[in-house]
Amino acid sequence: NAGVMQNPRHLVRRRGQEARLRCSPMKGHSHVYWYRQLPEEGLKFMVYLQKENIIDESGMPKERFSAEFPKEGPSILRIQQVVRGDSAAYFCASSPEINYGYTFGSGTRLTVV
């Protein structure tokens, strides 16, 4: 899906390093959502952001994980001091308004070695 751009597509980090995942929403979309898919599981909600605001972070682990969506630039999902259990596919989605159907990016596959 060319609309929502995520990079990098693949990211390998050693335990203890930081991972930064970027998401540029579709043009005109001001709502961004991050989801995580662990092996053999469905997509799990992590956080919902609008420009410069975190609206709902109820699905995000309290420690090591943070997200932002600045006024200019992409949304960033940051994972500090990564552990093997953080290995997953991280998907970003955007929508033009709240509770509208999402458009997903192609995901970032994080591997922690």
Add this chain to the structure above:
Amino acid sequence: DQQVKQNSPSLSVQEGRISILNCDYTNSMFDYFLWYKKYPAEGPTFLISISSIKDKNEDGRFTVFLNKSAKHLSLHIVPSQPGDSAVYFCAARTGNQFYFGTGTSLTVIP
């Protein structure tokens, strides 16, 4: 706590026949339901949706049925085509969040 369940991890159907993918949910507060299709190494793609005030929505070969009393959602694809082979996720919304099922892998056999 899996609020949206897809109990069949896989399904195989002959080309031209009907594919029926099922989804069950537990939260009566869900008010909007969607189906997404996902190819390997790609993000999910929106397919079709239905509001909780309806019981059927049709778009070409795809029809979604909602049975609120049974808390059951299904996606019908007819006729099935080889290009439909993918993983299908159902999702349900309440508040700010969509809750996704674990997916059903559909294989359409030519």
